[in-house]
Amino acid sequence: MGKKSIKWMAVCVMLALSVLFGGCAQSAEPAEEAPPVKEAVTVQVAPAKKGDIQSEYLYSGKVKPIGEANVVSTVAGTVQQINYQVGDPVEKDAVLFQMGTEDIENNLTVLKAQLEATKAQVRSAQTGVELVNGAAMQTQIQSAKTGLEQAEIAYNDMKTTYENNKQLYEAGIISKSDMDKTETGMKNAEIAYNTAKTSYDLVANQMPEENLRKAQDGLAAAQASQKAVEAQMASAEKTLRDAAVKSPITGVVTGCTLTEGTLYSSAAGPAFVISDTSKVHINVSISEQLINRVKPGQKVDVKITAVSETPLQGTIDTVNPASNQTGTYEVKIVVDNADGTLKSGMFGEVHFTKEKKENVIVLPREAVVTSGGENYVFVNEDGVARKKLVTIGIDTGKEVEVTGGLEENSSVVVKGQAFLADGDTVNVSGSGKEA
Structure with a gap:
């Protein structure tokens, strides 16, 4: 192979290696990725509305009848x-x-017979009183009067004879013995006259008064006997009625x-117990913090869950101004029970107003989040949750008064706020959705 061919092969190898290593270097660098998009949180919202709110003291007691009678015989x-x-x-x-009344009725029969006997005694005594100045008495009086008149005439005649004979004796016409006889006769006539006067006074005055007193005493005794029997009869008749x-x-x-x-x-104790449940009452013992806030006639809510979840209206009947041994004050609350649904012994809760506000912003308690010493709510602003710090007032546990940090009609998250952070996208849904 020539030098030219070797050189060309070297160039090819270099190119191949360059392509190989270049591809590896490119694949080692990570590619940039877009941050993930957080899904919208589904929440329920409600407008911040004004209303009334109150906090309460709660006391419990048992239902009792307004009146109860233990009946005995x-x-x-x-x-x-x-x-x-x-x-x-x-x-x-x-x-x-x-x-049973048999013995009572027998006693009444005896008493009726006794009453008739005493009535007869009264009638007899009344007759005795009437006869004190009756015909027989008048006859005695007339006879005594006649005797007195005759004795007076005889005395006057004898007195005249005595005066005449005295003159004759002094003139020596009659003897001393005749004069003595005349004087004796006059004294006898005087005695007879005085006796007749005494007899008349006795018959005409003293005897009628004495007889009348005796007759009246007899009548009073008979009437007393009658009244005694009548009293016994009245007692027996009452016993019969009882x-x-x-x-x-x-x-x-x-x-x-x-x-x-x-x-x-x-x-043996009561034979019957009768309970008047037309009204019932509940006695509760309240604290000294509340005692000066309650008074008779004041209306309060009474909740008796055995009958209804809806509170009934009660009226404060009495407030004991003296504390008991536990340092609390007894208050009696009366509730109407015309339909008889409230039974003695049922458990009841009495709600006394502690504090009340009107026309203030009121939210469900769960809408306000408390964390790190802060109270806040989330407000839906065009699909975005915005955290709002708020101040609160009355807190009933179910509702809360917002005193600052929130405007009326703000769209407040009332469900799902536990999963929110400021700026989260929200999806409004459910029964709490704004109209």
């Missing part, structure tokens, strides 16, 4: 009949049960310990 004996059972509604004055034991209030039977045909007395 004042009549001991055998239970004759039971008219109601536990759970039955009853009206006021309805007969709950009947006690044997039909009535409900003192309208309500529901919540307790009954009786069995027909068995003995019962009040010492």
